[in-house]
Amino acid sequence: MAMSAEVREGFLCPMCMKDLGTVTMLQDHFEEEHSSEDKDVLQQLRGLLGKAKKKILGEKDSSDMFDTSSSSMSSSTYAVSNLSVTGYDPSVWDPQEIGFVRSRTDMFKSQRGARVDRYVVETNKLIIRLDKLTSSDAPVESSKRRAFEKSVVQWAPDSSVKTCQFCKRNFTLTRRRHHCRLCGDIMCDKCSQFLPHTFAKKLTDPAFQLQSDVDVGFLKRSDSNASLNSILGPEGDPHIRTCANCRKLLERRNDQMEQRNYKPAIVLLYEKMKMCVDNTEDLLREYLPMVESLSAGESIHSLQKAQMYRVKITKLYETIDGLSKKILNLGLNSEEEPQAKQLQLQRAIRLYASNFMQDNMLGLQSLPSEEQYKMLQERRTQEIQQRIAAERLAAIEAQEREKRLQEAKEGGHKNTPSSVKVTEERPRSGSKKLTSWMPSESNINFSDRDDPMIQQMNIIRGYIKQARQAQKFDEVNMLEQNLKELQQEYLRQQRQNWS
Amino acid sequence: MAGRQGAQRPNGATQGKICQFKLVLLGESAVGKSSLVLRFVKGQFHEYQESTIGAAFLTQTVCLDDTTVKFEIWDTAGQERYHSLAPMYYRGAQAAIVVFDITNQDTFARAKGWVKELQRQASPNIVIALAGNKADLAQKRMVEYEEAQAYAEENSLLFIETSAKTAMNVNEIFLAIAKKLPKNEGGGPTQSRQSGVKLNNEQTQQSEGGCCK
16 A cells, blocks of 8 residues: 555666666676677667767767777677777876976066056046045136146147047047046047046045945936036036046946945845844843843843843844845846856855754743743742741751750760761751752743743754655655744744733 | 656656645544554554654655555644644644544543544644544443444544554555545645655756756
8 A cells, every 4th residue: 555666776787677886797797697688688788888988988979980880899898999999088098298387477467467556556646636626625617627627637738639539530620629637638529528526426435435326427428418518417417527548447446346345135135144143142142041040030130121132032033034035035036047056055044044043043941921920039039038947947956956965965974866866867957958949940840941842843853854864855845844833833922921 | 677667657647646635643642643653654563652742743655546645644742731732733734533542431532622623723624533542452442432433423523443553444544534635626735745846856956967067
């Protein structure tokens, strides 16, 4: 009745279904046992194995040659001879000797370094000028502005160029010369680039960049804005006229900065989650001793404060749960299928989060309710009183004993019986003390260790481990679902307890 | 042979369905719930079966004509302190076996209580089976067969007397439940089924990737 579907895998002999372990073992076995039985099957088997081997070795397409050779050759030497004849097997190559070696790395580095330096220095210069141009005390009035701009960078004299350096067209009355405000070079209006102040600010002030998520960049040059002056951009936004070279440098710098600050969504979410995890750990460190002392009936901590902590912790758990779920589902809805490695990472993060929650959430001890707490406190005071009483009693007894001892000494000859009495009394007072400690031991019942829910969750966790080891993923799924239900139920109960 | 069977399976699958059902065992402690399950799943019987803590989980597959029924069995602890766990397990269950000990009238009363609780709290179309266990101890019988049978009929339960020790009617009771379970519809079972399949898909994908690289 119980079904057991047998699926066997491995190097099975097609005739007798024995598992031989390796290819060669299978071949040998087949030759010995079945070679007389079925020549065709044997031939087929060899062909199959040979093809597989060829594929593994990555041989070029020579299947035709291989097929004809296999049919003509005598069988036993075939597998070996095939390899040596074709000579494609890379494993038979000797390692090649290394000839003369010269390192060009240093030369490359020095050349590249010089180039990078130049770019960095030039870009820095541009940015310093940009800062001056956009500073708040720069004059806005057009006449003063021109002089100010010229003071920032020396403008190339108009007579020095006849054509626009970018489009190579002659300057005329209508195609006038314009100066790049950052390097002073000359170009025509059409080749001018316009840099908005917001973008300039982003480049000059790193703090500004961090606050603003707005996408800023160079303005597109449109024909309708042919007669722009250098202060007002197409949208009336203040902007700065630059040449294409400066624009390139600035944009490159911008890209670098963005790259440095860019974090993928998964990193941002993970950082947020990690922060929550750290917070939770901190809170737990304070909360756990609180619960312990509260459930012992002590009044060092207030119940309200502990409850507040508990609410905070559960809220953090919820955020962790939400964030990790978000990470898990990142990119699943987008058109582009995320890469397998990324999915793996996302799953791993989610697993980490749920493990963290399981480890800490389930151990999260519940607080006693107000009434329970009162009871606990009363019990504690009772205990303390009992202990005090017991100690007092013991003290009185000790006094009496001493008195009796003295009396006995005075009596002289009744020494032995009184000492027996002392030894008798000692265990009695000890046992009294023990019983008075009993209630505090029964306090363990209040801790979660005995809660059947917690017990069951631990059991299920054990099952999941077993099922994982047995690779029964269906079962793992079911069990995990159950564990989740248990956790939810447990949380619900806890919430009921303290509301 | 392996290849041949693998080739056949897709053909078979077009006719045969695979159903998955959650089954929960309830009843007073020491009536033989764990023993029944152990007999059914592993064919074993332990004279001194330890008492269950919380709820144990086992699976077993049963073939019924053209359908394969996979039982997801939750064997709950009978002790009173674990009573609070039971709702978690019978809530989503499609089937329940309420077990009592035929040599103990109290366990039968408790079984009635479980049936009532199931009828009130569990899903409305749950299949409930009443098992009078320890039928091998018929000479010490305290619950008459007719009495239990009448009660079962009244509440439209399946009723069978079983013995985990002698394996009497153990497979039969699970088969009877499997027959009675609806195999076309399914909210809970198909859901878990789907997620199970998904997991496998991922697995195969991963292994493929590793191979090609």
